Amino acid sequence: MLDARDIRPHLEGLIEGAVRSAIQAGELPDVAVPSVPIERPKDPSHGDFATTLPLRMARSAMKKPLEIAEAVAKHLPADEAIEAPEVAPPGFINMRLSDVFLQQQIVRVIEHGPAFADMPLGTGKKAQVEFVSANPTGPLHVGNGRGAAIGDALAAVLEAAGYETEREYYVNDAGTQTDTFSETLYARYQQLFGRDVDIPKDGYPGDYMIELAQTLKKDHGDGLLRPEGERPPENLNQIGMDAMVGHIRESLRKLGVEYNVWFSERSLYAGEKVFDTAMAILKENGQLTEREGALWFTSSDLGESKDNVVVRSNGKPTYYASDIAYHYDKFVRRGFDLVIDVWGADHHGHVSRLKTATQALGANPEALHILLYQLVTLKRGGETVRLSKRGGDLITLDELVDEVGPDATRFFFLMRSPGAQMDFDIDLAVKQSNENPVYYVQYAHARLSQILARAAEQGIDASGGDVSLLTQPHELGLVREMLRLVDVIEQSATELEVHQLPHYAMALATAFHAFNDAFRQQSDSSLKVITDDEDLTRARLRLVQAAQIALARVLGLMGVSAPERM
RNA sequence: GCGCCCGUAGCUCAGUGGAUAGAGCGCUACCCUGCGGAGGUAGAGGCCAGUGGUUCGAAUCCACUCGGGCGUACCA
Numbered sequence: 001m002l003d004a005r006d007i008r009p010h011l012e013g014l015i016e017g018a019v020r021s022a023i024q025a026g027e028l029p030d031v032a033v034p035s036v037p038i039e040r041p042k043d044p045s046h047g048d049f050a051t052t053l054p055l056r057m058a059r060s061a062m063k064k065p066l067e068i069a070e071a072v073a074k075h076l077p078a079d080e081a082i083e084a085p086e087v088a089p090p091g092f093i094n095m096r097l098s099d100v101f102l103q104q105q106i107v108r109v110i111e112h113g114p115a116f117a118d119m120p121l122g123t124g125k126k127a128q129v130e131f132v133s134a135n136p137t138g139p140l141h142v143g144n145g146r147g148a149a150i151g152d153a154l155a156a157v158l159e160a161a162g163y164e165t166e167r168e169y170y171v172n173d174a175g176t177q178t179d180t181f182s183e184t185l186y187a188r189y190q191q192l193f194g195r196d197v198d199i200p201k202d203g204y205p206g207d208y209m210i211e212l213a214q215t216l217k218k219d220h221g222d223g224l225l226r227p228e229g230e231r232p233p234e235n236l237n238q239i240g241m242d243a244m245v246g247h248i249r250e251s252l253r254k255l256g257v258e259y260n261v262w263f264s265e266r267s268l269y270a271g272e273k274v275f276d277t278a279m280a281i282l283k284e285n286g287q288l289t290e291r292e293g294a295l296w297f298t299s300s301d302l303g304e305s306k307d308n309v310v311v312r313s314n315g316k317p318t319y320y321a322s323d324i325a326y327h328y329d330k331f332v333r334r335g336f337d338l339v340i341d342v343w344g345a346d347h348h349g350h351v352s353r354l355k356t357a358t359q360a361l362g363a364n365p366e367a368l369h370i371l372l373y374q375l376v377t378l379k380r381g382g383e384t385v386r387l388s389k390r391g392g393d394l395i396t397l398d399e400l401v402d403e404v405g406p407d408a409t410r411f412f413f414l415m416r417s418p419g420a421q422m423d424f425d426i427d428l429a430v431k432q433s434n435e436n437p438v439y440y441v442q443y444a445h446a447r448l449s450q451i452l453a454r455a456a457e458q459g460i461d462a463s464g465g466d467v468s469l470l471t472q473p474h475e476l477g478l479v480r481e482m483l484r485l486v487d488v489i490e491q492s493a494t495e496l497e498v499h500q501l502p503h504y505a506m507a508l509a510t511a512f513h514a515f516n517d518a519f520r521q522q523s524d525s526s527l528k529v530i531t532d533d534e535d536l537t538r539a540r541l542r543l544v545q546a547a548q549i550a551l552a553r554v555l556g557l558m559g560v561s562a563p564e565r566m
Numbered sequence: 567g568c569g570c571c572c573g574u575a576g577c578u579c580a581g582u583g584g585a586u587a588g589a590g591c592g593c594u595a596c597c598c599u600g601c602g603g604a605g606g607u608a609g610a611g612g613c614c615a616g617u618g619g620u621u622c623g624a625a626u627c628c629a630c631u632c633g634g635g636c637g638u639a640c641c642a
């Protein structure tokens with residue numbers, strides 16, 4: 001029996017074959033057959049799949065779409081996976097999965113386990129998702145949480161699509177802001193010893209810097225103090241930065257996000273000096289020029305609106321230059337086939353020139369995907385709060401996760417497409433936490449688990465259950481929804497759009513609730529999953545097993561927990 | 567000024583050029599007291615910001631207008 005993930009190519013083949021048969025039979029003119037579009041009709045009465053091929057062929061075939069549809073449908077061979085096709089005006093061919101096929105898929109899902117809907121799209125390819133990468137000059141804010149949820153889910157989806165995937169955090173520990181950070185930290189540290197010093201004008205005013213200074217005092221006493229007016233000790237920067245990175249790492253861990261690599265910007269300038277290598281390539285290609293005391297990348301030659309400075313007149317490289325070297329490292333040194341940078345929309349001015357630089361380095365710019373998510377607006381008490389790292393009124397990711405919980409935080413962030421600005425109403429999220437969609441989905445998983453637990457208590461072994469006994473609409477409807485995960489993974493991975501996951505999870509949970517409630521609606525208790533009818537019980541238990549696998553899988557892809565009880 | 571993102575139900579948002587535009591929350595009326603009620607069914611609620619194109623067909627593509635956000639550094 002056909003596997004669910006092969007159904008689309010299977011249908012394409014059937015239809016293409018039918019078109020050719022119709023042509024051979026002289027019922028259609030001999031024209032080129034376009035690739036077969038397979039759609040999922042919105043209205044279930046139109047079946048599980050549909051093709052609009054007749055509509056697209058109408059012009060070249062010089063025939064009415066409906067006539068083409070009828071000719072094609074007539075030549076579709078009988079197939080065990082689908083029922084006889086139906087033709088609908090103005091020229092659709094609708095196809096419905098057969099009960100036998102759906103029943104068999106239950107067995108398939110159980111056999112394959114969580115990987116049942118995985119797709120071999122990226123087999124043998126290496127992908128990297130770099131996300132959050134906030135400057136380690138302060139705690140993560142709410143917007144970073146959106147990037148974390150998106151990046152982590154995207155990495156999971158790519159893994160499901162067969163890519164060997166790494167999650168990476170780029171630590172900006174080398175720029176100007178780093179110096180400002182340590183100057184601020186040293187000022188706060190000195191203040192703890194009674195010195196009358198101010199933090200720098202462009203410094204970081206947040207209380208967390210005072211706390212960080214206190215930690216330093218606790219760990220090092222006055223060991224980091226220098227005579228008044230002198231520069232701070234060399235290692236202060238590293239100590240402070242390490243502490244901040246540790247803090248960020250902990251915040252992300254609290255959200256359930258773990259990275260494979262924490263990549264230091266500084267490392268680009270040490271050891272093998274990747275930075276020098278990357279710049280040498282640009283220089284060889286004649287794309288560097290000196291002007292006004294600075295070194296410029298002549299990106300306007302490559303279609304950019306202007307040239308960009310890579311090394312300032314003070315000799316320090318720009319952030320842009322680091323990023324060029326960083327992407328050289330990603331593509332050339334580490335050989336990723338697919339590189340995804342997840343950035344906040346405030347970085348979008350940087351997108352085009354980074355792609356240009358990537359191309360100039362000899363890497364394939366098509367392999368670089370920069371996923372921008374629009375900024376998060378925070379609402380508290382009906383008031384809109386702008387997110388700003390330097391502003392006093394920032395709300396940290398930690399605070400949000402503490403209030404809302406990691407599961408709801410992730411689910412909520414994932415529901416919105418990255419391109420949409422979103423309001424995060426904290427009051428609402430807290431107040432209605434019991435009504436948050438995430439609980440609806442998790443509750444479905446808990447119910448599934450409890451049914452299986454109950455069956456286990458009663459010693460029922462479902463392994464031999466006869467799935468052909470499952471013929472009711474709610475039973476097969478649940479199977480249909482389970483199988484749709486194949487589409488969701490494929491599309492999420494190819495379009496890099498993970499916001500489909502929570503929407504799908506809700507639809508799957510709804511299908512299960514409908515299935516479960518269909519039985520309790522009836523006073524006849526023999527219609528539950530576990531009944532006196534041993535055969536039917538075992539068959540339904542298999543369906544429950546499969547549904548649990550599917551639901552746990554989509555929750556797992558989102559990084560949301562799948563509780564067995566709540 | 568120029569560039570990018572976005573305008574869809576009261577609110578928050580989905581919607582690969584296809585059939586009667588959907589979900590959650592909120593609202594109304596029912597069902598169910600369960601293998602777990604954090605459940606089910608039904609209903610009200612829409613000039614898909616506007617105008618003009620392309621197409622057999624547009625919420626979707628193109629142009630312009632209006633409204634919101636962001637960017638346009640020898641910051642990151």
